[in-house]
Every structure is written in C-alpha cells, then in structure tokens.
Amino acid sequence: MLATGAAGAAATALAVLWKGNDLSQILDHVRDLTHGYQGALSSERVRIAHLLRRAGFAATQAELDRYVAMGTTAATQSLLNFQQTPNSQLDGQLPAIDPMGGKTVTAAAIQAWWLQRMVQTARPLEEKMTLFWHGLLTSGLDKSGPAQMFTQNQLFRQMALGNFDDLLKAVAKDPAMMVYLDTETNRKGKPNENYARELMELFTTGIGHYTETDVQESARSFTGWTLRGGAQLRFDTQSLFVARYHDSGQKTFMGKTGNFTGDDIVEMLVPLRATAERLSGRLFSFFAYPNPEADIVHHLADTFQNSRYNVGAVVKEIFAMDAFYSTKAYRSLVKSPAELVAQTLKATGSNAKGYTAAAAAMAPMGQVLFYPPNVAGWPAGTSWVNSSTLLNRLNFANAATQRMRALLPQQSLDQLTSTLVDGNLSPTTHDGLHAFAAAHAGDQAGLLFMALATPEYQLN
Amino acid sequence: MFSRRDFIKQGLLPVFAGSAVPTVFANGVATAAADSPNATPSDRVLVLVQLAGGNDGLNTLIPFQDGAYHDARPTLRQDQGVLTLNNQLGLHPNLKGLKASWDAGQLAIVQGVGYPNPNLSHFASMSVWETASVQGGIGDGWLGRYLNYLDKVGESANHALEGVSAGSLVPPELRSTTPVLALQSLKTFRLQPVTEHGTQVEVENPLMKFYGAFKSSGPAPFGALLDTTLQEALQASHALLATDASYQAKATYPANSPIASSLKLVAETIVSGLGVRVAHVTLGGFDNHAREKPVHDKLLLDLDQALTAFMQDLQGHGLGDRVLVMTWSEFGRRVKENGSAGTDHGTAAPMFLLGAPVKGGLYGQQPSLAALDNGNLKFTTDFRSVYASVLQGYLNAPASDLLGGNYEILPLLKA
Numbered sequence: 001m002l003a004t005g006a007a008g009a010a011a012t013a014l015a016v017l018w019k020g021n022d023l024s025q026i027l028d029h030v031r032d033l034t035h036g037y038q039g040a041l042s043s044e045r046v047r048i049a050h051l052l053r054r055a056g057f058a059a060t061q062a063e064l065d066r067y068v069a070m071g072t073t074a075a076t077q078s079l080l081n082f083q084q085t086p087n088s089q090l091d092g093q094l095p096a097i098d099p100m101g102g103k104t105v106t107a108a109a110i111q112a113w114w115l116q117r118m119v120q121t122a123r124p125l126e127e128k129m130t131l132f133w134h135g136l137l138t139s140g141l142d143k144s145g146p147a148q149m150f151t152q153n154q155l156f157r158q159m160a161l162g163n164f165d166d167l168l169k170a171v172a173k174d175p176a177m178m179v180y181l182d183t184e185t186n187r188k189g190k191p192n193e194n195y196a197r198e199l200m201e202l203f204t205t206g207i208g209h210y211t212e213t214d215v216q217e218s219a220r221s222f223t224g225w226t227l228r229g230g231a232q233l234r235f236d237t238q239s240l241f242v243a244r245y246h247d248s249g250q251k252t253f254m255g256k257t258g259n260f261t262g263d264d265i266v267e268m269l270v271p272l273r274a275t276a277e278r279l280s281g282r283l284f285s286f287f288a289y290p291n292p293e294a295d296i297v298h299h300l301a302d303t304f305q306n307s308r309y310n311v312g313a314v315v316k317e318i319f320a321m322d323a324f325y326s327t328k329a330y331r332s333l334v335k336s337p338a339e340l341v342a343q344t345l346k347a348t349g350s351n352a353k354g355y356t357a358a359a360a361a362m363a364p365m366g367q368v369l370f371y372p373p374n375v376a377g378w379p380a381g382t383s384w385v386n387s388s389t390l391l392n393r394l395n396f397a398n399a400a401t402q403r404m405r406a407l408l409p410q411q412s413l414d415q416l417t418s419t420l421v422d423g424n425l426s427p428t429t430h431d432g433l434h435a436f437a438a439a440h441a442g443d444q445a446g447l448l449f450m451a452l453a454t455p456e457y458q459l460n
Numbered sequence: 461m462f463s464r465r466d467f468i469k470q471g472l473l474p475v476f477a478g479s480a481v482p483t484v485f486a487n488g489v490a491t492a493a494a495d496s497p498n499a500t501p502s503d504r505v506l507v508l509v510q511l512a513g514g515n516d517g518l519n520t521l522i523p524f525q526d527g528a529y530h531d532a533r534p535t536l537r538q539d540q541g542v543l544t545l546n547n548q549l550g551l552h553p554n555l556k557g558l559k560a561s562w563d564a565g566q567l568a569i570v571q572g573v574g575y576p577n578p579n580l581s582h583f584a585s586m587s588v589w590e591t592a593s594v595q596g597g598i599g600d601g602w603l604g605r606y607l608n609y610l611d612k613v614g615e616s617a618n619h620a621l622e623g624v625s626a627g628s629l630v631p632p633e634l635r636s637t638t639p640v641l642a643l644q645s646l647k648t649f650r651l652q653p654v655t656e657h658g659t660q661v662e663v664e665n666p667l668m669k670f671y672g673a674f675k676s677s678g679p680a681p682f683g684a685l686l687d688t689t690l691q692e693a694l695q696a697s698h699a700l701l702a703t704d705a706s707y708q709a710k711a712t713y714p715a716n717s718p719i720a721s722s723l724k725l726v727a728e729t730i731v732s733g734l735g736v737r738v739a740h741v742t743l744g745g746f747d748n749h750a751r752e753k754p755v756h757d758k759l760l761l762d763l764d765q766a767l768t769a770f771m772q773d774l775q776g777h778g779l780g781d782r783v784l785v786m787t788w789s790e791f792g793r794r795v796k797e798n799g800s801a802g803t804d805h806g807t808a809a810p811m812f813l814l815g816a817p818v819k820g821g822l823y824g825q826q827p828s829l830a831a832l833d834n835g836n837l838k839f840t841t842d843f844r845s846v847y848a849s850v851l852q853g854y855l856n857a858p859a860s861d862l863l864g865g866n867y868e869i870l871p872l873l874k875a
Contacts, residue, residue: 194749426670440657449654
C-alpha cells in the first residue's frame with residue numbers, strides 16, 4: 001500500500017517535472033520523495049532525542065550523549081523521577097526573584113527567569129509539565145501580577161506530576177488564578193461564575209457535561225477564599241479564607257445536595273470519566289501527537305482513574321507506549337515558540353541579556369510566557385505557523401546566532417545536524433547545507449542559522 | 461476550480477467562454493454592473509473589530525429610560541452623560557467619536573444581535589460567530605469562505621495580502637484555503653539579512669528548496685503547510701519591499717493603545733495599495749466579571765478614539781468610501797449585575813457598522829428587559845442576517861451560498 005502510494009506519487013511528480021526540467025532536477029526530486037525519514041526511530045539515539053524534545057526542551061550534544069549512554073529505559077526513569085536529580089547548578093545561576101517583592105517583580109524578569117530554567121534545568125520534564133499546566137490551568141499577566149504569576153509557576157512545578165485533585169484544590173486558592181478568574185470577589189450572596197464555569201469547561205469535564213445551574217451552585221461553593229483587595233490586589237501572593245464570606249448553605253451540584261465547599265466540587269469533578277478522558281487526551285496530544293485514537297484515550301483514562309488521579313502515572317504510561325515512538329508521532333508537533341527558543345539557546349549558548357531578549361522575541365512568534373491569549377491557553381498546532389510567525393522564527397534564529405557569533409564552538413555540519421535534527425534531513429537539504437558549508441568555510445554562525453532555519457527543525 | 465493563477469496561465473482573463481463560466485461568477489458580474497460608481501467591489505475593504513471576552517451591550521447602547529436597566533445595574537449603570545440617539549437609547553459617554561459618525565449618518569447599529577440556543581462559553585460562542593454556524597467547529601471561517609469564493613471566481617489577486625490580521629495569529633473567521641497574513645509591522649515583515657550573505661540568493665533560495673523537498677519527503681503532517689507558508693511569506697515580503705513606503709497617517713492615533721496601533725497598521729496596509737479585502741483587529745479585555753465599570757469605560761474610550769483616528773486617516777487619504785468597519789463580540793453580558801460589580805456571560809448585544817458605505821440608523825429591535833430568558837436578553841436579529849447583509853450589500857458575494865442558508869437582508873448599506 002505504502003510502496004504503491006510512494007511509487008504513484010513519484011510517477012505523478014515525474015510526469016509534472018518532465019516538461020522543461022533537466023534530468024538532475026528530476027532525480028533530486030525523486031530522491032526526496034523516496035527518502036524514508038520516518039524510519040529514523042529505529043536508532044536509539046534518535047528515540048532518545050525524540051523523548052528529550054517531548055519530555056523537555058531538547059538537548060545539547062553533551063546532554064544527548066549522557067542520556068544515550070543511559071539507554072531508553074533508564075533515561076525515561078530519570079526524566080520521570082526528576083526529584084532525585086539535583087538542580088543546584090541551575091539554582092546557582094538563576095537571578096533571585098522574591099515572590100513577596102510586590103512591584104519589584106517585573107514581567108520581563110520572570111519571563112527571562114523561566115526561559116533560563118527551560119534551557120539549563122537538569123530536570124527537563126519538571127519544566128515541561130510546568131508549561132503544560134500553565135497552558136491548561138491558565139492565568140495571565142493581563143489581569144494577574146508578575147509576583148502572583150511567579151508564585152503560581154512554583155505551584156505548577158511543585159505539583160508537576162502529582163494528583164490532579166490536589167492540584168485543582170491548590171489552584172482554586174492560588175492568587176494569580178483568583179485574580180484571573182475573579183474568585184477573589186466571589187462571596188456569599190454575591191456569587192461570581194467565572195471560575196466555576198472555566199473549571200468545568202476548560203479544566204475538567206469539558207463542555208456538555210454540566211448545566212448553568214451547576215455553574216451557579218459551584219460558584220456558591222467556592223466562596224470564602226479571597227485576597228487583600230484594593231491597591232494590593234495584584235501584588236498579594238497569599239490567599240486567605242474568611243468564614244463570613246463563605247456561603248455555607250445547601251447547594252445542589254450535579255444531582256447531589258450538601259453544604260459543599262470548593263474542595264467538595266473538585267472531589268466530585270475529578271472522578272468523572274469525562275475529566276479522565278479530557279485530561280488524558282490533553283496530555284497525550286501534548287507529548288505524542290494530536291487527536292489520539294479512542295483506545296489510547298480510554299487506556300490512559302483508566303490509568304488515571306486506577307492511580308487515584310495521578311498525573312505522573314499517565315505521563316509514565318505515555319512514554320511507555322509504542323504510539324509515542326511511532327512514525328505517526330515523529331515530527332508530528334510544531335515546536336511551540338517556547339520549545340523553539342529554548343532549543344535554539346541550547347545550540348547557541350546565552351548570557352543573561354540573551355534570555356531577556358529571547359523571551360521578548362517570543363511575542364511575534366505567538367507565545368508570551370505568563371500571558372496566554374485567553375483562558376483557553378495557546379491553541380498550538382497549525383496556529384504556530386503563519387507567514388508572520390515563520391519569518392519571526394527564522395529571524396530569531398538569525399539574531400541568536402549572530403549575538404553569540406564570536407563564542408560559538410566550532411562544530412562540523414554533521415555534528416550540528418546530528419544534535420538539532422537527528423542527522424535526518426531530506427537529501428536536498430542535506431546537500432544544500434553541505435554546499436553552504438563548503439562555500440563559507442569558517443562561518444559557524446551562518447551555518448548554524450541555516451540548520452536552525454530548516455523545515456525539519458521547526459517540528460518536534 | 462478556477463483560480464486567478466489558472467486564468468493568467470491560460471491567458472483567459474478576463475474573457476469567459478459562455479456556459480463554462482460558473483454561475484456564481486455570472487452573478488458576481490451582474491451585481492457588479494449595478495454597483496455604486498465610487499467604489500467597485502474589488503476596491504472595498506471590510507474591517508472586522510472583535511471585542512473579545514463578551515462586550516456589555518447594555519452599557520454600550522444604553523436603554524437609559526428603562527427603569528429595569530437602572531434596577532438591574534445598581535453600581536454599573538451609566539447615569540450621566542449618555543449620548544442620546546433618541547428618547548430611549550443612547551451611546552456610552554465615552555463613544556463621542558461614534559456619536560459624531562451617527563450624526564453624520566455613518567453609523568448603523570443593529571440591536572439585540574444573537575442566535576438561537578445561545579452558548580455561554582466564550583470559545584463555543586466565538587466559534588459560532590467565526591464560522592457562522594451554530595455548530596461552530598474548526599472549518600473555514602465565514603470570511604475565509606468569502607476569500608475562497610474570490611479565488612474561485614477569479615476575483616482574487618491571489619497573494620497573501622487579501623486577508624490581513626493585525627497580530628501574531630490568523631483569527632478563525634479568516635481561516636481559508638487561500639493565504640491570509642498575520643501582520644505586526646509592514647517594515648519588519650521580511651527575512652532579516654544574514655551577516656555576510658546575500659539574503660535572496662544565499663539564504664532565501666536554498667530555504668525554498670529545503671521546504672519544498674521536505675514537503676515531498678514522506679508523510680510529514682506539516683510539510684505542505686511549512687512549504688506554502690514560507691512561499692507566501694517571502695512573496696509577501698518582496699511585495700512589501702517593492703511597495704511605496706511613503707504612508708503618512710493623516711490623523712493622530714492615540715499613543716499606548718494596542719487597538720489604535722492595530723488599526724493604524726490596517727490603514728497603512730490599505731493606503732499602501734496592497735490589495736487587502738478583509739482585515740481583522742482584536743480588542744480584548746471585555747470579560748469583566750468583577751469591577752467592570754472602570755475597565756469597560758476605558759475599553760470603550762480606547763475603541764472610540766482608535767476608530768475615530770482610523771476613519772479620519774482613511775478619509776484624509778480619500779479612501780473613506782472604500783472601507784466598512786464592523787464590530788462583533790461572542791456575547792453580551794447578564795442583564796443583572798453580579799455581586800462583584802461585574803457581569804457574567806450573557807447573550808444578545810448590539811453590533812456597530814461604521815463608515816461612508818453605511819446607511820446610518822438603528823436596525824432591528826431593542827430586546828425587552830422585562831422578558832428575559834434565565835436572566836439573559838432574547839435576541840431579536842440573527843447575526844447571520846448582518847453577515848448576509850454585508851456579504852450581499854457591500855461585498856457583492858452570494859450570501860446564502862457562503863452562509864449555508866437564507867437570512868434576511870437588512871438595508872444597512874447604501875446601494
């Protein structure tokens with residue numbers, strides 16, 4: 001079937017090309033058509049590079065060498081059990097940010113700080129899960145303050161692979177979330193529906209599993225937690241429970257009646273099959289490929305429910321699936337700007353100013369850390385690619401390589417492409433890069449830029 | 461079917477061979493003949509202004525004489541300075557520029573716009589508006605279908621600047637099979653020079669080959685998208701570099717206003733003659749569940765000032781006849797304010813159409829505050845009726861084909 005398809009495509013292409021092209025052009029095209037790049041996953045080095053792109057922000061050559069020496073099984077365990085990996089080297093390099101620092105904490109500072117973590121962490125999965133939670137349980141700088149977003153980021157990191165009900169209970173009391181979805185105003189007799197609605201529509205069951213009455217009764221249940229208001233609202237990083245603000249009356253939620261609190265609502269939502277399937281599908285789409293098959297979602301939802309809602313168990317299962325290493329998964333995701341920028345900075349190196357500049361350069365690519373476009377997070381996939389964002393991705397690669405021009409280590413083209421794109425390029429691109437290298441000997445920055453500008457590098 | 465590219469290749473443009481012409485095309489020719497002398501359809505631009513998050517329609521077009529409004533909005537009601545349109549309704553005090561357009565007969569307001577079985581989810585409801593389908597979904601947007609239609613009938617210039625969105629994302633209403641450009645600046649829309657290398661020969665040409673080869677090499681799901689996108693990007697950047705870059709705004713746009721910057725960019729694109737047909741800008745921040753008043757007041761002020769400068773700018777360039785602005789939001793807000801001095805998600809709200817092409821006035825019916833549905837307004841005009849009126853009356857496109865149904869045409873636009 002596949003062979004027939006490829007041969008058929010090749011024949012069609014030949015017929016089109018025959019008019020007015022010389023033989024060498026035709027042969028080049030046939031070579032690209034028949035290049036079976038998806039067979040690359042038979043190499044363990046490529047499998048581990050794929051794992052590190054998905055479970056983290058890709059790898060430097062030294063990092064890749066180290067994980068390859070461990071082998072796939074041990075490498076996967078090491079990524080999952082990240083708490084056993086010390087991160088002191090990173091901690092020693094990061095600028096200090098005080099969550100109690102109020103107005104002294106700036107958006108630019110926390111953006112550069114997080115980007116540096118993505119690039120330099122020894123615990124890639126911890127950072128990748130933090131980005132996953134930021135994109136699902138969204139809050140943003142359009143309403144919440146930088147110190148609050150910084151505090152929320154620590155929460156996501158601490159609970160990266162924990163139990164989902166624990167995380168949702170904590171997020172409901174998280175200051176950034178309380179400002180972003182208005183729970184800080186939600187009081188007895190004055191319910192505010194914002195958080196209650198998004199908790200179900202976006203964070204747990206998805207649309208179609210609840211009524212407008214459930215939204216209203218849930219809002220009443222979440223009353224009581226608040227922040228110091230007034231001028232301090234966007235700087236307050238500690239929420240508090242005020243008993244007289246809590247509506248302790250009877251509520252009826254999804255057919256059950258009681259004096260529910262917000263925690264009770266979470267405990268009713270998390271066990272629902274719709275929640276298990278939605279979260280499992282989101283995790284698989286984030287790590288493996290979009291629109292997973294129903295049996296994959298069912299299997300992962302079972303894992304979630306059988307593990308008492310443990311996210312780590314689901315992620316571990318995803319990394320163990322054949323589907324994760326399938327040709328369908330390979331290069332099936334567009335690098336998000338965060339992934340693109342972090343891997344590029346691993347390739348070029350960076351200084352403190354470089355992190356700040358790179359974090360700012362993400363905006364025209366369509367992703368500003370701590371500032372998702374709305375409560376649904378980033379739409380991802382094809383939306384990362386349009387003519388404007390693609391030019392900005394290429395221009396960023398150019399700026400980053402030129403910035404570090406004098407400091408780039410001399411690497412051969414094969415070393416570069418081995419680390420950046422699994423040494424797996426279409427024959428035309430492979431030959432084109434070699435021609436560039438031959439014509440511009442010694443121009444390491446130009447060569448690195450060309451490798452970072454390839455279509456293969458735009459994908460994960 | 462037929463694209464402009466095909467017509468040019470075959471030397472067919474603009475001669476048609478009788479029965480071979482698709483009927484939609486014949487319709488387009490027929491209506492074009494009856495068009496106003498000032499602007500042929502292909503010169504016309506529709507500018508969509510999205511008020512994202514759900515604009516509070518009752519505090520935009522205000523029923524200031526209705527006791528029920530004052531009762532429902534004890535802290536949010538606008539008591540002072542409402543810009544009266546008649547003895548019942550007035551504009552928010554910060555919409556002074558729009559009021560001047562009203563006085564000049566260049567503002568049409570459609571009241572109570574919504575759709576059956578309203579969805580109170582931002583994203584579900586946005587999708588309904590974007591696709592012009594109550595099922596929503598991920599298909600082409602309603603203006604994307606218009607761009608596809610232009611391509612099909614050979615009306616399309618077939619370059620990446622027909623559909624333009626200010627920002628880094630292409631909005632779903634412009635999703636189409638024809639190229640649409642997300643634009644942040646005309647000056648930076650290019651591949652920056654790579655030190656010591658000639659951009660076109662040493663960088664762009666090899667990259668074009670790389671992207672073309674990757675598309676061919678196996679079942680990569682994004683291969684074709686990346687290849688097409690790079691081609692569009694480089695083609696558009698060359699077009700922009702070759703364009704007269706002498707645009708000077710003929711109005712003062714407010715500083716520190718993202719919506720003003722977006723509209724100025726759209727004006728620059730129109731004035732530069734880049735062939736834009738549909739443009740999209742977004743003003744976000746309308747989801748005010750708490751402490752709504754200061755935020756909403758400021759949003760409407762920003763909107764009004766930006767639109768006023770935009771219209772002045774276009775008029776200054778003699779292009780006022782060619783541009784229609786239309787606002788939309790995924791829903792209005794709950795009639796009764798909540799306990800946080802904000803409003804929760806609601807339903808129907810007014811739409812504004814602004815510019816020389818409109819016949820100013822109020823259209824449709826103001827929803828009653830006495831007959832609510834779960835605390836929300838009952839819509840009186842289907843949003844697809846407004847879309848149909850614009851598609852047919854302004855863009856000369858077959859509205860019922862593009863919307864998948866027949867909707868009442870409102871006389872919003874000059875003949």
